[in-house]
Amino acid sequence: MAGVLDLVYVALALLVAVGGVFTVWWIGRDLDDGIDPTSDLLRAVAVSVFLVLLAWPLVS
Amino acid sequence: MDHGKFTRVTTYFHSLLALDVFLLFFTGYSVMFNDELWWMVEFMGGNAGVLALHRIAGFGLIVLTVFWVTLMLIGPGRRKNFKAILMTLTDAKAFVQDVKFVLGRADERHPNARQFAGYSSDEVPLLSYVGKGVIYIFTVELVLLMVSGLLIWSKVGLAQFFQTKAAATAFVTFHGLLGVVMVMGIMFHIYEHGFHPAFYPVEMKAFVPKSMMPHEEHEEHEGTGIELLSLRPTWKWAVNLAGAAVVIGIVSVLVGSIFDSGYPVPAGLTPGGGPTSILLTIGINIGMFVLLLGVVLSTYGNVLRARYEQQVAGDEHDSEPEAAADGGQPRADE
Amino acid sequence: MARRDDARGMSEALAIAVSAVVGIVVAVASVWYFSGPFDASFETLYRVNPTVEGGGVGADYVAGNTDPLLDALIVVIHAVDIVAGLFILVLVFVHWGAFRRLGARMRDPDEPAEVATDGGRDADSGGESA
Numbered sequence: 198m199a200g201v202l203d204l205v206y207v208a209l210a211l212l213v214a215v216g217g218v219f220t221v222w223w224i225g226r227d228l229d230d231g232i233d234p235t236s237d238l239l240r241a242v243a244v245s246v247f248l249v250l251l252a253w254p255l256v257s
Numbered sequence: 258m259d260h261g262k263f264t265r266v267t268t269y270f271h272s273l274l275a276l277d278v279f280l281l282f283f284t285g286y287s288v289m290f291n292d293e294l295w296w297m298v299e300f301m302g303g304n305a306g307v308l309a310l311h312r313i314a315g316f317g318l319i320v321l322t323v324f325w326v327t328l329m330l331i332g333p334g335r336r337k338n339f340k341a342i343l344m345t346l347t348d349a350k351a352f353v354q355d356v357k358f359v360l361g362r363a364d365e366r367h368p369n370a371r372q373f374a375g376y377s378s379d380e381v382p383l384l385s386y387v388g389k390g391v392i393y394i395f396t397v398e399l400v401l402l403m404v405s406g407l408l409i410w411s412k413v414g415l416a417q418f419f420q421t422k423a424a425a426t427a428f429v430t431f432h433g434l435l436g437v438v439m440v441m442g443i444m445f446h447i448y449e450h451g452f453h454p455a456f457y458p459v460e461m462k463a464f465v466p467k468s469m470m471p472h473e474e475h476e477e478h479e480g481t482g483i484e485l486l487s488l489r490p491t492w493k494w495a496v497n498l499a500g501a502a503v504v505i506g507i508v509s510v511l512v513g514s515i516f517d518s519g520y521p522v523p524a525g526l527t528p529g530g531g532p533t534s535i536l537l538t539i540g541i542n543i544g545m546f547v548l549l550l551g552v553v554l555s556t557y558g559n560v561l562r563a564r565y566e567q568q569v570a571g572d573e574h575d576s577e578p579e580a581a582a583d584g585g586q587p588r589a590d591e
Numbered sequence: 592m593a594r595r596d597d598a599r600g601m602s603e604a605l606a607i608a609v610s611a612v613v614g615i616v617v618a619v620a621s622v623w624y625f626s627g628p629f630d631a632s633f634e635t636l637y638r639v640n641p642t643v644e645g646g647g648v649g650a651d652y653v654a655g656n657t658d659p660l661l662d663a664l665i666v667v668i669h670a671v672d673i674v675a676g677l678f679i680l681v682l683v684f685v686h687w688g689a690f691r692r693l694g695a696r697m698r699d700p701d702e703p704a705e706v707a708t709d710g711g712r713d714a715d716s717g718g719e720s721a
Contacts, residue, residue, distance in 0.1 A: 203515050206673045213677050214508045217684035221500065224359060224688045230695035232493055244501050248508050251536035255516050266607055316618055324614030332606040352685075359688030366689060373693070387682065394675075407625040427661040434668040438675040445679050449686050454694035487698040496694065500687040504680065511676040515669065 207252050215245040265466035266332075268562070270325060272464070275555045277317045282440055282548055284311035286541075289433040290513055293541040315406050322399055341384060344393075348386035373455040391446060398439050405432040437514045441507045444544065447551040448503045452496045455486055464558035465565055499550070506547045509540025 222237040263271065284307045287297035301307045329335045351369035358366050369386050384392070409428050450460045 202669075206515055206669070207512055209673065209677060210508050210511050210680070213680045214504050217680060217687075218501070218504060220359075220684060221497075221687050221691065224361070225691055227361075228691060228695040230493070230691065231699065232497070232691075237497070240497060240501055244504060247505060247536060247540070251509060251534060251540050252512055254534035255512065255537065266603075316622055319618035319621060320611075320614040322614070323617040324610045327613040328606055328610035331609060333603055355685050355689060358692065359685050361692075407621055410622065410625045427665060431664055431668055434665070434672055437672045441676050441679045445683050445686075448683060452690055453686075454690055454697055488694060492694060496687070496690055500683070503683055507676060507680055507683065511672065514672055 204256055207256055211248055211252060214248055215241075218244045262462050263464075263466055265468065266328065268464055268466050270321065272555055272559055274318075274321050274325075275551070277314050277321060278439070278443065279548055279552050280314040281311060281318060282436070282443070283545070284308070284314065285433065285436060286440065286510075286545070290510075290541050293513065293538040294545065297545070312410070315403070318399070319403055322403065342389050342392050344386075344389055348389060351386045372450075372453050372460070387449060391442065394438065394442050398435060401435050402432065402439070405435065434514055437510060440510055440544070440548070443551065444503050444506050444510075444547045447547060447554065448499055451550070451554050452492075452499050454488055454492055454496070457489055457492045457495065459554050459558045459561065461558065461561060461565075464562040469566070469569065499547075502543050502547050502550075505540050506544025509537060510544045513537060513541050 218241040222234065222241045225232060225237040226234045283297060284301060287294040287301065287307060288304075288311075291298065298304060298307050301310060329338060347367075347369050351367035354363050354367040355370045357363035372385060405428055409425065409432060450456070450463065451458055453460065
């Protein structure tokens with residue numbers, strides 16, 4: 198069982214990381230660079246799920 | 258290739274420092290994140306081998322750092338660098354404009370943020386705001402890491418400087434946690450300079466001294482001229498893959514440092530170094546892979562430099578017969 | 592005494608040599624100092640004697656880590672890690688986004704390149720096309 202401060206730290210890190218990958222997807226949508234927005238979205242989801250599952254066993 | 262910034266000594270110093278710091282990371286964090294990087298410890302000769310390597314690299318770090326500070330103080334034309342690293346209000350504006358640029362609210366990156374200067378290179382300062390930040394973090398971190406590292410250098414010294422074993426343990430923990438800022442910063446540094454679309458896969462400014470850079474006068478041109486450059490085919494997936502790997506690496510090391518802080522004896526005195534998970538193991542290993550990528554790119558930069566130097570030498574050689582064909586005197590000794 | 596230009600000091604080669612010597616000397620001296628022989632022998636240092644006045648070596652077995660300053664040090668460095676880590680993450684995303692935007696402005700690899708990365712133009716392409 199982790200301390201409260203540790204939980205806050207982990208939550209902050211996840212918030213910034215997940216927010217960031219989705220921001221990249223959001224930016225990529227209206228770019229004309231030949232990169233499929235769906236692959237951006239899938240990557241954002243995959244990275245987010247990975248990070249949440251990574252932290253889960255440590256804080257639960 | 259963009260305008261050069263590094264002198265010849267700086268290119269060598271940067272490469273040596275990089276190799277030394279990577280070695281310190283691999284040895285240091287395979288000990289601190291022992292639960293996740295046990296294979297690295299085995300690979301580098303077990304506990305004793307790893308710590309011996311860490312001390313050798315630490316010694317190298319002191320040599321390199323003191324060399325650099327001394328050179329900045331006594332070397333010709335170096336004093337002005339101290340002024341060039343001062344943070345200004347413009348740097349804060351550059352960061353804000355960078356955020357706006359990413360969100361689509363600004364047309365260009367601020368000159369203080371520009372990595373690719375192109376046609377507008379006269380407007381670009383010696384260091385971008387990130388470059389200044391890197392120097393600050395390095396200075397503070399290296400001093401603290403070297404001092405705390407020396408304090409825990411040997412068992413005799415340890416007992417001489419600390420009254421209790423707990424105090425010594427606290428310092429080992431402190432030393433490891435300090436480096437976390439560095440390790441995250443270096444992952445970003447690798448991404449920042451390896452995956453810029455105009456430079457990918459490696460920014461030659463760091464490897465070819467500015468004295469050897471071609472400086473051509475360009476005609477008047479609006480902006481940097483980046484739209485004239487052609488992307489490398491692999492950039493499209495590499496930039497996203499590396500971005501994801503860097504994010505996972507940084508978050509994993511960060512989360513790991515919260516729970517895995519005190520090997521060999523964690524802060525909470527629980528044996529085993531704290532909890533772990535399979536994904537944390539994978540994540541931290543991805544982080545180490547990002548660092549390894551840095552080693553590879555740094556080496557590749559030096560290979561390209563060697564090739565470039567060879568090419569420059571070859572061009573000079575090639576031009577001689579032409580001069581002779583133009584009516585110059587043929588050389589008698591050939 | 593003050594000279595107007597920044598080119599004071601010694602020559603480049605001499606400066607590099609002097610800096611290298613200073614670096615090695617300081618490193619050797621600091622490592623020697625911190626791991627050096629000292630006067631106390633290893634054995635006397637590690638004799639477990641927790642009752643010595645002022646806390647001798649081995650006192651930690653009795654007292655443990657009771658120094659609040661050391662605990663505070665660890666708490667502070669954890670916080671520094673988090674603050675720095677979050678800022679670095681933001682920087683990564685700022686650059687990731689900026690690279691994507693800059694990349695979208697550049698030519699596709701299958702389009703004919705007109706400019707080499709050093710900004711020099713191909714010999715046979717005109718200057719007006721951009």
